[in-house]
Amino acid sequence: MAAATIVFDLDGTLVDTHPDLIGTLSWLLEEEGLDAIDLEAAKKLIGHGMRPMVENALKLKGRGFDKAEVDAVFARYIAVYETRLTRESRPFPGMLDALDRLADQGMTLAVCTNKVERLAKKLLDELDMSRRFAVIAGADTYGVRKPDPGHLLMTLRDAGGDPARAVMVGDSDTDIRAAQGAGVPVVAYSGGYTAIPLASLDPDVIIDHYDVLPETVGRLLSSPKV
Template sequence: MARFPFDIVAFDLDGTLADTAPDLTTALNHSLAHLGRPPVPAEDVRHMVGHGARALLRKGLAATGEVSETLIDRGFPVFLDHYTAHIADGTRPFPGLEAALDRLAALDVRLAVCTNKLEGLARELIDALGWRDRFAAIIGGDTLPVRKPDPAPLFEAVARAGGGRAAYIGDSITDTDTARNAKIPCIAVTFGFSDRPADMLGADLLIDHYDELIPALERLGN
């Protein structure tokens, strides 16, 4: 039997591993209400995610009126407090994900997370979903001085997971740009939080369901 072509598979988190939009939407709208703003529809929030919580709040403010660093500074702690307390109320893994992770583990592939979510929040969410033992490395948006699409966080995730040939799975232009900058093969999911059609992301391959992940990685690696 041929050896699996990748030693490490790294994943984005929001919109890739899990549908976090319900809880992000609730936290965003809670912080907007605190600032006297109307709520943002959940479907709009899905297209705002990908650059971290502070950027999400900035986009929420822009969608409902003026934006200033003072408003962001006022709303950000409110957002973080609410999101931390409700981090997995409505968040769910995407269909087929956990079976795919099990299959990768059975193939001796090491798994990593590389996200622009704050590392502390990423770890809280991963723990809440029962995934603590699945990932050899978790790199967040504040782990290093730079964040995606700079390739350094992805390089760090691969290194902390033990090094070797790696692939990256994401859902947004931030993810595909990160992989391209790192010269690491990339698969994009079509069901995530992208602000543009998946076929415009420039990924090496697209998948519509996690049932397709292992065959896609085999094609990509060979």
């Protein structure tokens, strides 16, 4: 039987990045003369990529309807965010142990994120996590991004995986919809940044802690496909 491939989202799934994502966003809004955004409201903007996050944050403040303005503000955001990628961002509790256990079972690990590939790789490098993954695919890697299932399918292809022997792990609608579109079972992590109640998105399983991830993945892989 072919080895399984487990594909992870990054922000809100592998790593709790919101302190640095939103810390930079708060700085940016202040620089633009705008009020800071509420933490919980800002977390719900994460998942579709950094540019949509910045654009939607501006729109919440009555700005961000002009492309040239968004381009300029987003460029400032990226320049500052890159200097503080891992100032406070850390893997979620239990994640590193779960990755070790999955790898020990012979599974291939990969990342499929709506973060720009360069920043995703740099963030994971700084946390000494890149070496764990066969592929780190970002929003700009293939010309499509989640929820387009092609993003996940091409990540699997480059990792040498098979959708029939794969599981997606994510925290939001973009992850779940991409997996469902690709015909890949999906584990949803409840501690992430979803703006939509996870149960309403109908993932295969919802977990609250990564201690149970290896066993959960094993059950999904052994379940007969309908």
